[in-house]
Amino acid sequence: MTIELRDxxxxxxxxxxxxxxxxxxxxxxxxxxxxxxLSGKTTLMRLMAGLEKPTTGEIWAKGSNVTGAAVQKRxxxxxxxxxxxxxxxxxYDNIASPLKVAGLSKKQIDEQVHRFADxxxxxxxxxxxxxxxSGGQQQRTALAxxxxxxxxxxxxxxPLANLDYKLREELxxxxxxxxxxxxxxxxxxxTEPLEALMLGGHTAILKQGRVVQFDRTSSNYRKxxxxxxxxxFSDPPINTASIEKQGDQAYLGETASWKVPEKLAGLxxxxxxxxxxxxxxxxxxxxxxxxxxxxIAEISGSDSIIRIKINENIWVSQTSGxxxxxxxxxxxxxxxxxxxxxxxxxxxxxxx
Numbered sequence: 001m002t003i004e005l006r007d008x009x010x011x012x013x014x015x016x017x018x019x020x021x022x023x024x025x026x027x028x029x030x031x032x033x034x035x036x037x038l039s040g041k042t043t044l045m046r047l048m049a050g051l052e053k054p055t056t057g058e059i060w061a062k063g064s065n066v067t068g069a070a071v072q073k074r075x076x077x078x079x080x081x082x083x084x085x086x087x088x089x090x091x092y093d094n095i096a097s098p099l100k101v102a103g104l105s106k107k108q109i110d111e112q113v114h115r116f117a118d119x120x121x122x123x124x125x126x127x128x129x130x131x132x133x134s135g136g137q138q139q140r141t142a143l144a145x146x147x148x149x150x151x152x153x154x155x156x157x158x159p160l161a162n163l164d165y166k167l168r169e170e171l172x173x174x175x176x177x178x179x180x181x182x183x184x185x186x187x188x189x190x191t192e193p194l195e196a197l198m199l200g201g202h203t204a205i206l207k208q209g210r211v212v213q214f215d216r217t218s219s220n221y222r223k224x225x226x227x228x229x230x231x232x233f234s235d236p237p238i239n240t241a242s243i244e245k246q247g248d249q250a251y252l253g254e255t256a257s258w259k260v261p262e263k264l265a266g267l268x269x270x271x272x273x274x275x276x277x278x279x280x281x282x283x284x285x286x287x288x289x290x291x292x293x294x295x296i297a298e299i300s301g302s303d304s305i306i307r308i309k310i311n312e313n314i315w316v317s318q319t320s321g322x323x324x325x326x327x328x329x330x331x332x333x334x335x336x337x338x339x340x341x342x343x344x345x346x347x348x349x350x351x352x
Contacts, residue, residue: 001027001062001075001152003048003185008057010043017043019210020057025185030176030201032217033189035232039206041189045155048187049076061153077151081158083139085130091117091141092126098149116144119174121167136163143171147178154179156188160195172198193235197221205232227347230275236305239276239315245269250337253311256290258337261352272350273343278305278318280339283325287334290315297325308333 003025010018018040025031033041046052047059050071058067066074077098085094092113099109117123120140130138139162146154156175160168176199179186190196196203196217203217213220213229224230230238244251248265250272251257259265264272283306292308292315299305304323307316308331317333325331342350 001183001185002060003153003187004060005044005047006058006060008047008054008059010047010052011055017209018047018054021211023204023211023214025187026202027183027185028180029186030179030199031185031187032196032199032201032203033187033206034191034193034196034203035206036191038208040209041206042157043209044206045078045157045187045189048153049078049155050074075152076155077146077149077153078155079139079143079146079157079159081161083135083142083162085138085141085145087130090127090129091122091133091137094130094141095122095144095148098145102149112148113144116148119147119178120144120171136167139163140167150182150184152184154184154186156186158189158191176200193221193233196233203233205229207232223349223351224341225349227273227275227343227349230341230343230349234277236278236316236318239278239281239313241274241311241313241315243272243274245272250274250340252290255311256288258288260337260342263352264342264350267344267350271345273347275341275343276315276335276339278316281315281317281333281335283317283319283323283331283333285334287336289332289334291330291332294325294327294329294331296327297323306331 005021005023008018008021033044035041047054050069054067058065060066095113095116096109099112117126120143122140122144125133125137143159160171172195188199200217202215203220204211204214205220207228212232213225220229220233224233241252245260246269248259249257250260290310292310294306294308295314296307299322302320304319304321305316306325307314344350
């Protein structure tokens with residue numbers, strides 16, 4: 001089911017929560033909303049579900065204007081980060097509840113409940129009440145109830161945030177497969193760029209109630225339309241700096257210089273901006289050398305994350321393995337110019 005937002009805004013009093021937004025969300029793949037807390041992800045979902053009505057604009061589903069339709073009249077399932085279950089129902093009855101409302105037979109209900117209970121590793125808990133479950137188990141129950149409903153629109157608001165690492169990784173892999181042949185429009189909110197990349201599909205990047213880019217998830221990452229998109233879709237933060245372009249050379253202050261791509265070389269000389277993702281800034285190897293002063297060095301899993309001050313910029317290096325640095329230590333890092341992204345005076349990406 002295709003969901004279309006046409007010039008939708010949402011205001012509460014004088015405060016604008018969603019600025020004018022137009023989106024077309026197609027079935028058959030994940031539609032991801034990514035942004036920091038309070039960027040507008042949950043509000044957009046509530047508008048799509050019919051839990052809130054747009055201040056202006058329209059929402060269309062299956063070719064019909066559903067802007068004023070109550071949520072009860074829509075085929076919608078929603079899972080929040082904060083799990084919601086019926087406290088007096090067993091896990092089995094929680095999962096079965098939408099199927100009973102739909103009038104399925106006992107046999108059909110039993111088959112469906114056990115299918116999703118197996119997938120979400122809930123089978124041993126089917127006779128338990130929610131208060132007898134861990135937080136992760138309760139979230140899985142809420143997720144199973146949404147999946148079993150078979151709704152046309154499925155809204156997942158950071159549904160894996162409370163799960164343990166192993167189960168979260170398994171479900172990230174399984175969820176797109178589950179919905180691939182259902183025809184449902186799936187909208188998934190997250191704050192994590194890596195999660196968006198793993199899920200694929202299309203991603204809308206939100207910042208302070210505005211959609212700054214909507215494209216295939218991989219395109220958002222590889223070719224951010226603006227510097228703002230690049231900054232929002234990067235964790236750790238993408239490294240940025242002002243550079244001066246003279247002829248076919250780029251100068252990062254007096255720290256480093258390198259030959260720019262032919263298309264950039266053909267543009268007028270002057271100031272531009274460049275961006276470099278943290279995993280392309282290495283603590284060893286061959287490439288363009290930049291000297292800086294270590295601000296913070298920490299280990300994150302199997303990676304070393306080092307923040308260094310280069311000129312007036314704080315850059316981040318994310319390198320595989322354990323690399324020891326001390327605060328205040330002078331260090332040299334390297335990068336390959338082919339990984340640089342360049343932006344013009346309007347902060348729009350210069351296509352190379």
